[in-house]
Amino acid sequence: MARTESIVNELRNDIVAGVFPAGDRLIELQLCERYASGRAVARAALVQLESEGLVVRQPNRGATVRRISVSEAIEITEARSALERLIAARAARNATEIDRDELRGIVADMRISVANGDAARYSTLNRTLHGRLCEIGHHEIATDLVHNLRNRAVSHQYRLAMMPGRPNESLEQHAAIVDAVVAGDEAAAADAMEAHLGSVLSVLSRWGDAH
Amino acid sequence: MARTESIVNELRNDIVAGVFPAGDRLIELQLCERYASGRAVARAALVQLESEGLVVRQPNRGATVRRISVSEAIEITEARSALERLIAARAARNATEIDRDELRGIVADMRISVANGDAARYSTLNRTLHGRLCEIGHHEIATDLVHNLRNRAVSHQYRLAMMPGRPNESLEQHAAIVDAVVAGDEAAAADAMEAHLGSVLSVLSRWGDAH
DNA sequence: CGGTCGCTCATTGTTGACAATATTGTTGAC
DNA sequence: GTCAACAATATTGTCAACAATGAGCGACCG
Structure with a gap:
């Protein structure tokens, strides 16, 4: 069901398009709902986008859209x-x-x-x-x-x-x-x-x- | 217990150091054992290393160390x-x-x-x-x-x-x-x-x- | 009145089980 | 003997439940 590969693209597009402004919290459950996927898939997307520099994740504190100075x-x-x-x-x-x-x-x-x-x-x-x-x-x-x-x-x-x-x-x-x-x-x-x-x-x- | 953040570094080092040669399969359960972590953590590491270009993952077929021509x-x-x-x-x-x-x-x-x-x-x-x-x-x-x-x-x-x-x-x-x-x-x-x-x-x- | 302790809640981190899929090995018919 | 269908195995993909953590908040005590 879950298009594991494509949700990272959707999320990336949404971040780049400004749907999620810089600094916005990216809460896993909300992402699950928005992209109709399981939490594991949303997590994987966040991990990947972090290594792309679009997202910052702090341990136990969640992920946010990275602010670029x-x-x-x-x-x-x-x-x-x-x-x-x-x-x-x-x-x-x-x-x-x-x-x-x-x-x-x-x-x-x-x-x-x-x-x-x-x-x-x-x-x-x-x-x-x-x-x-x-x-x-x-x-x-x-x-x-x-x-x-x-x-x-x-x-x-x-x-x-x-x-x-x-x-x-x-x-x-x-x-x-x-x-x-x-x-x-x-x-x-x-x-x-x-x-x-x-x-x-x-x-x-x-x-x-x-x- | 699981040093979620550090196992991606360990795995990266091992790949770069040649512990896993190019083309080697990276089986999640083996990684779990080697780095004493859960499977979800190993998966996350593979996702990240894929976006770094060190690993290639094929759907339902697992991950391998990327061969560089x-x-x-x-x-x-x-x-x-x-x-x-x-x-x-x-x-x-x-x-x-x-x-x-x-x-x-x-x-x-x-x-x-x-x-x-x-x-x-x-x-x-x-x-x-x-x-x-x-x-x-x-x-x-x-x-x-x-x-x-x-x-x-x-x-x-x-x-x-x-x-x-x-x-x-x-x-x-x-x-x-x-x-x-x-x-x-x-x-x-x-x-x-x-x-x-x-x-x-x-x-x-x-x-x-x-x- | 101010500060600190502890409680509650939202959210993340982890685990295990189960389903889906690919690969391998085996059997049987031609 | 060869090939195809089928069974067995190995591995990944997904999900739901539970534990752990940190933040916010109010009560208690100085």
Whole structure:
């Protein structure tokens, strides 16, 4: 009955989507009810999500959604930057003509979204672009790590997108990445990706200083 | 009674140390006996180690120690390279005078070990050096990821140390890393670290081609 | 009035039994 | 002799009950 494997995915999605905000207690019985499973299964999910860094469990005190401080978010983004450099370089190396067309198309759509002020669509395209780069890069280890890091810092990404002027800045950086990937220039792709995440970092650290 | 938290560490150590070779079945009841714990605890440990990439679990078919192919080991080392670049750069930024002395001392000991052909001691110093760099770098996220990646590829690292001429080559690379860190040159430290792991990669890929 | 002791309750930690599933070994027919 | 169906075993998956722990709260005592 209990889809043992899938409830960890459901719970992860719910945490990332903000259904359970940071700091929320995750009580096993409630999870059992919500996901229609036994307590053992819920426990296993919590153990796994703890080792993914999304949940913190204190002995005999239960589990909570992990709070990510700004300084942690910065570290996470720095690590992401290192790994996405690698992915971008690989994408530049491996991209086929079909891939190149698709990437150009995504950037074109992004341009439209920014022009229209459609933040939600831009955010979706953002995810799509990074996701496609991961697929094109064919680097499973780095891809998995990056996905995990993205999940961990998602609460901060959210705030980021709301900053005024940010979409324009971000758009040009994404365009630069795609240009380099399409040109097959590995070093340029890595540097463009690093520049993009570096700009994310500077926003994060400014915001951190202000609090 | 059951040290719920510690058995995952014990099992991880045993896997990394080769007590359970790659491909070995990890039967829950045997783990219970070995670590004097209940089955639920053993299960939890397996779930966690699966998400760390050390164990693979197939539904209704049990858990085995994950086999890491050479191509996977290459990917793991590539990801490690990206992250250790970051760590080395941070170490160069943060190292105090005391840290610098210690790093120089480790390299001096390494030189002695190589001269004496003491592979075991060299291997220990190798771990010590990378570990100290992680501590000096003060980058928890990257450090955790690197530790995990090291654990995953440990079976291949082992074979690597046995290659003739390898210790000498490796020694000079480590010396270069430490020189850059001691000099406080972030970019040079990152590049030296990348060069070091690049040499590991070339050995791995040569070995992979030969099989 | 303040602090500490002990009680109660919610929640987690652990155990054991049972059901479900895969693997292995065995039998029997062709 | 070979193959398929079937039985036996081994192992995992699930569940429910019980023990243990920590937090909150009120009463008791200084």
